[in-house]
Amino acid sequence: MFSLIKSCGFEGVNGYIIEIETDIKGGIPTFDIVGLGDMAVREAKERVRAAIRNSGLDFPTRHIVVNMAPAGVRKEGPMFDLPIAIGILSAWGQINREYILDDYIFVGELSLDGRVRPVKGILPMILSAREQNITKLVVPKDNLREACLVEDVDIYPVETLSEIVLHLNEVREIQVIRGDRCNRYFQDHDYLFDFAEVKGQLKAKRALEIAAAGAHNCMMVGSPGSGKTMLAKRLCTILPDISYEECVEITKIYSIAGLINNEMPFINSRPFRSPHHTSTTASVVGGGRYPKPGEVSLAHYGVLFLDEAPEFKKEVLDSLRQPIEDGKVTISRAISSVTFPAKPMIVMAANPCNCGKYFDDDTLCTCTPHEVRTYFRRISKPLLDRMDLQVEILSLEYDEINCKNVNVEKSEVIKKRVNKARKIQNDRYKGNGIFSNSELYPAMLEKYCKLTQDGEDILRRSFEKFKLSARAHDKILKVARTIADLEGSESIECSHITESIQYRSFEKNRILREI
Amino acid sequence: MELYWIWLSLLKGIGPIRQHALTEIARGPESLWHASRKTIERYLKKTVFTGEDAIHKSIPNMADEICSIENREKAKVILEDVKSKNIKLVTQDDDNFPVLLKNIASAPMVLFVKGELTKDDFCIGIVGTRSGSEYGRRVAFEIAKDLAAAGVTIVSGMAEGIDTQAHKGCLAYEEGKTIAVLGSGLNKIYPYSNRFLFQEIAQRGAVITEYLPNVSPLKENFPCRNRIISGMCKGLVVVESAETGGSLITAKAANDQGRDVFAVPGNIYSIKSRGTNSLLKDGAILVRNAEDILNEYREKDQKEEMFTQMVQRKLIKEVVNLSKNVGDVYKQILAASTNIDELAMRTGLSYVELANAVFELELRGLISASPGGRYHPQY
Numbered sequence: 042m043f044s045l046i047k048s049c050g051f052e053g054v055n056g057y058i059i060e061i062e063t064d065i066k067g068g069i070p071t072f073d074i075v076g077l078g079d080m081a082v083r084e085a086k087e088r089v090r091a092a093i094r095n096s097g098l099d100f101p102t103r104h105i106v107v108n109m110a111p112a113g114v115r116k117e118g119p120m121f122d123l124p125i126a127i128g129i130l131s132a133w134g135q136i137n138r139e140y141i142l143d144d145y146i147f148v149g150e151l152s153l154d155g156r157v158r159p160v161k162g163i164l165p166m167i168l169s170a171r172e173q174n175i176t177k178l179v180v181p182k183d184n185l186r187e188a189c190l191v192e193d194v195d196i197y198p199v200e201t202l203s204e205i206v207l208h209l210n211e212v213r214e215i216q217v218i219r220g221d222r223c224n225r226y227f228q229d230h231d232y233l234f235d236f237a238e239v240k241g242q243l244k245a246k247r248a249l250e251i252a253a254a255g256a257h258n259c260m261m262v263g264s265p266g267s268g269k270t271m272l273a274k275r276l277c278t279i280l281p282d283i284s285y286e287e288c289v290e291i292t293k294i295y296s297i298a299g300l301i302n303n304e305m306p307f308i309n310s311r312p313f314r315s316p317h318h319t320s321t322t323a324s325v326v327g328g329g330r331y332p333k334p335g336e337v338s339l340a341h342y343g344v345l346f347l348d349e350a351p352e353f354k355k356e357v358l359d360s361l362r363q364p365i366e367d368g369k370v371t372i373s374r375a376i377s378s379v380t381f382p383a384k385p386m387i388v389m390a391a392n393p394c395n396c397g398k399y400f401d402d403d404t405l406c407t408c409t410p411h412e413v414r415t416y417f418r419r420i421s422k423p424l425l426d427r428m429d430l431q432v433e434i435l436s437l438e439y440d441e442i443n444c445k446n447v448n449v450e451k452s453e454v455i456k457k458r459v460n461k462a463r464k465i466q467n468d469r470y471k472g473n474g475i476f477s478n479s480e481l482y483p484a485m486l487e488k489y490c491k492l493t494q495d496g497e498d499i500l501r502r503s504f505e506k507f508k509l510s511a512r513a514h515d516k517i518l519k520v521a522r523t524i525a526d527l528e529g530s531e532s533i534e535c536s537h538i539t540e541s542i543q544y545r546s547f548e549k550n551r552i553l554r555e556i
Numbered sequence: 557m558e559l560y561w562i563w564l565s566l567l568k569g570i571g572p573i574r575q576h577a578l579t580e581i582a583r584g585p586e587s588l589w590h591a592s593r594k595t596i597e598r599y600l601k602k603t604v605f606t607g608e609d610a611i612h613k614s615i616p617n618m619a620d621e622i623c624s625i626e627n628r629e630k631a632k633v634i635l636e637d638v639k640s641k642n643i644k645l646v647t648q649d650d651d652n653f654p655v656l657l658k659n660i661a662s663a664p665m666v667l668f669v670k671g672e673l674t675k676d677d678f679c680i681g682i683v684g685t686r687s688g689s690e691y692g693r694r695v696a697f698e699i700a701k702d703l704a705a706a707g708v709t710i711v712s713g714m715a716e717g718i719d720t721q722a723h724k725g726c727l728a729y730e731e732g733k734t735i736a737v738l739g740s741g742l743n744k745i746y747p748y749s750n751r752f753l754f755q756e757i758a759q760r761g762a763v764i765t766e767y768l769p770n771v772s773p774l775k776e777n778f779p780c781r782n783r784i785i786s787g788m789c790k791g792l793v794v795v796e797s798a799e800t801g802g803s804l805i806t807a808k809a810a811n812d813q814g815r816d817v818f819a820v821p822g823n824i825y826s827i828k829s830r831g832t833n834s835l836l837k838d839g840a841i842l843v844r845n846a847e848d849i850l851n852e853y854r855e856k857d858q859k860e861e862m863f864t865q866m867v868q869r870k871l872i873k874e875v876v877n878l879s880k881n882v883g884d885v886y887k888q889i890l891a892a893s894t895n896i897d898e899l900a901m902r903t904g905l906s907y908v909e910l911a912n913a914v915f916e917l918e919l920r921g922l923i924s925a926s927p928g929g930r931y932h933p934q935y
Binding site (some may be wrong): 061241242243244246247264393399400401405406407408409410411413432433435436437438468502503506536539540542543546551 | 594623639687689691716717747822823824826827828829895896898900907908910911912915916918919921925927928929930
C-alpha cells in the first residue's frame with residue numbers, strides 16, 4: 042500500500058515542494074523515515090505515532106517506510122509531522138483514497154495528543170506552492186493570518202489531526218479561507234514618539250530626513266546625552282511607506298526566523314533593528330549550523346541602528362561591508378549555501394572619544410589626541426566611507442531646549458516630503474533594478490546627477506579647500522540628488538551641492554584627520 | 557672629527573656635563589679616542605666634582621665604556637648613516653652653535669641638525685599640552701604667526717597639539733623661521749603624523765636633537781629635550797598646560813636658566829589651563845598677544861622701530877559682497893563661536909539657508925568648523 046503527499050520546506054527565504062511517499066507492507070513492525078532529515082524529522086516518528094493513536098485512529102503495526110523526495114536535499118524542522126501522518130493514514134486506508142490528495146499541501150507540527158502546532162516559514166512555503174499552481178493549503182490554525190497574506194490560495198486552517206482526516210473523508214468540511222493580501226491590516230501606525238519632540242539638532246534632523254528619503258547610510262557622532270538614540274528611534278516615524286511587495290519580502294525573512302505569530306502575523310512597517318554592541322557576527326549577519334537570518338536581514342528595507350558603533354567587535358562591523366555592497370548575505374556551509382536579502386539603511390551612532398566630551402567642551406576632555414583618533418579607528422575606514430551622511434551632534438543648552446524661535450516640524454510633515462521624494466526616485470529608476478539614490482552605480486551618476494556649471498564650480502572649489510577624497514565626490518552627488526528630490530527639483534542646483542558637502546563632516550571638520 | 561663626536565654621544569653613563577669636562581681636559585674628543593686606558597682613568601678622576609664621591613666607584617665602568625671597541629665600530633656605522641641622510645653635526649665649537657644654548661649648564665656637546673641652524677637668532681619658545689583645546693590651538697597659532705612676522709624664530713617641540721600649531725602658525729607667515737627640538741633621533745620622527753611638518757620645518761628652519769639618529773622617542777628623553785627648547789630661547793611662552801604637564805618642566809628649566817617665562821591665561825575651570833594659570837600666579841608674565849611678548853624685549857628708546865615689521869592683523873576681516881543672510885551669520889560667528897542650532901535661534905533663518913550661509917563663509921576662508929560642528933572665525 043502506497044501513498045504520495047505533498048508538503049513544503051524552505052531553504053534561505055525560498056520554499057520548495059517536497060513529496061512524501063509512504064509504503065506500508067507486511068513484516069516486522071518498523072517505522073523508518075529516509076531522505077536526509079535532521080533530528081527534528083527523525084523524531085517525527087514518535088510524535089506521528091502518538092498523535093495518530095491519540096486521535097482515535099489506527100496506527101498500522103506493519104513495516105512502514107517514509108521517503109522524503111528529493112532525497113538529496115537536507116530537510117529540517119518539524120513541519121513534516123502532519124504530512125507524514127496523513128501519508129500513513131492514506132496508505133493504511135483510513136483516508137478516502139479516491140480523494141485527490143495531489144491538490145493539497147500539508148504543513149504542520151503534531152503534538153502527542155493530535156493537536157496541530159504552528160511552524161516557521163509558512164509564507165515562503167505558500168508562495169512556492171502557489172508558483173507550482175497548488176492552491177489548497179492545509180496549515181496550522183495558528184499560522185492562518187500569516188498564510189492569508191498570499192493572494193489566490195485556499196487556506197484550510199486545522200487545529201487537530203482528526204479534523205483534517207474528517208475533512209478529507211468528507212465527513213465534516215473545514216471552512217476554507219481565501220488569501221486576500223490582508224489589505225485591511227495596512228493601516229497607519231500610531232507611534233508613541235514624534236520628531237517634534239527633539240529640540241534643536243536641526244542638522245541631524247535634516248540629515249535623517251535626507252537619509253530616509255534616499256535610503257542613505259548615516260552616521261551620527263556626538264556627546265553622550267546629546268540625543269543620538271532619541272533621533273534614531275524617531276527615524277521610523279518618517280520612513281517612506283512600505284509597499285505590498287516589500288512587506289511580503291520582509292515577512293518571509295521574519296517567518297523563517299520564527300519571529301511571527303498570530304498576534305503579529307506579518308511585518309507591515311519598515312523594521313527598526315538595534316542589536317546590542319555585544320552581538321556576535323553570526324547574530325548580526327546571520328549564521329548557525331542551519332543558517333538563520335541575522336539582524337542585517339531582519340532590517341531588510343528598514344533601519345539597522347548600531348548604537349555605540351565603536352564598541353562593536355571589529356569583525357562584526359567589517360562583516361557588514363559585503364551586505365551593504367551587495368544587498369544580500371550569502372552564508373556558505375559544507376552542505377549548501379543560503380542567501381538572505383539584506384538591504385537595510387544603516388544608521389550608526391558613536392561618541393566622539395572615550396570620555397565623550399571632545400565635542401562639547403574640549404577644555405574638559407581628558408583624552409589624549411592619540412586616544413581620540415584610535416577611538417574612531419575601531420570602525421574601519423571602508424565602513425566609514427560607506428556612510429553617505431556624517432553628522433556631528435552637540436549637546437543642547439537650556440536656551441535651545443526652550444527655544445520658541447525655531448520652527449519644529451512634526452513627523453507627519455517630514456514623512457510626506459520623504460514619501461514624495463521616494464516616489465520620484467522609484468519612477469526615475471524604473472527598470473534600472475534600483476529603487477533609491479543610495480543605490481546609484483558610478484556609471485549612473487553621470488546620467489542622473491548632472492550638475493549645473495555653478496554647481497560644478499562650487500564642488501571644485503570645495504574639493505581644493507577641504508581636501509575631499511574621490512569617494513566623497515560620489516557620495517556628495519548622491520546626497521545632493523536626494524536633496525533635490527526632496528525639493529522636487531529636476532536638476533541639482535548649487536544650494537543642493539553646498540548642503541550636501543556639509544554632511545562630509547569627518548573629512549571637512551578634521552575629526553579623522555591629524556589633530 | 558665628526559666620528560669622534562658621534563662616538564662620544566654613544567657612550568652610556570656619561571652625560572653632557574661630564575662629556576664637556578672630559579673634552580676640556582683631553583683637549584678635544586680626538587685625543588680621548590686615542591688615549592690609553594690609564595690616561596682615561598686619570599681624566600675621569602679629574603672630572604669628579606666635589607661632593608660626588610660616589611662616582612669614583614663607577615669610574616672603571618666608564619673607562620670600559622670609553623675603551624670599548626664596539627662603540628667605536630658603532631660610531632663608524634652611524635657616521636655613514638648620518639652622511640647619507642644629509643644630517644649635519646653641530647658641536648659647541650662650531651660657529652653656528654646657538655650662543656644662548658651654549659651657556660646653559662648642561663648644554664649638549666653635539667646637535668644633530670636637519671636644515672640650517674644659526675648662531676644668534678632671536679628665539680621665543682612656544683610650548684603647551686598635546687591635547688590642546690580649540691582656544692589654546694588658536695592662541696598658539698596666532699602668537700606664533702605674529703611673532704614670526706616680527707622676525708622672531710619660534711622654537712617648539714613638534715609634539716601634537718599646541719607645539720604643532722606653534723610651528724604651523726610660524727610657517728603660515730611667508731618668511732617665518734622655526735626650530736623644532738626633538739626628543740628622538742632624526743630617523744625616528746615622532747609623532748609620525750607630523751612627518752610632513754618635519755620636512756617643512758627642515759626647509760624653513762631647522763629640526764635639531766641631541767640624540768643619535770636611531771634613538772627612539774623614549775619617555776625619559778623628553779624632559780631632557782625640554783632644557784634645550786628653553787635654553788635656545790630668550791623667553792618661553794606656555795600656552796596651555798595641565799597641572800602635571802610636560803610644558804611645566806620646560807617652564808621650570810627656563811626659570812632655572814634665567815629665561816623669561818610667559819603664560820597665556822585660561823578659563824579657571826578648564827583642566828588644560830590649570831598649569832598656565834598657576835604659572836601666572838607664581839609670577840610668569842601674562843600674554844594676551846604677540847605684542848605683550850615683544851614689549852618685554854623692546855628697549856625704551858627703540859620703541860616701535862625695532863619691530864616695524866610687526867604686522868597688525870585685523871581681527872575683523874573686511875566683509876565684502878556678502879548677502880544679508882550670510883553677513884548676519886558672519887557677525888554672529890565673529891561675536892562668539894557657535895553652532896547651527898544657536899545660529900538658527902539667533903537669526904531665525906531656516907536650516908537650509910544657514911547651511912548655505914556657513915558653507916559660503918567656510919569656502920571663503922572667513923570661518924572654519926571644528927570637530928563637533930562649531931564654527932569659529934578663521935585665524
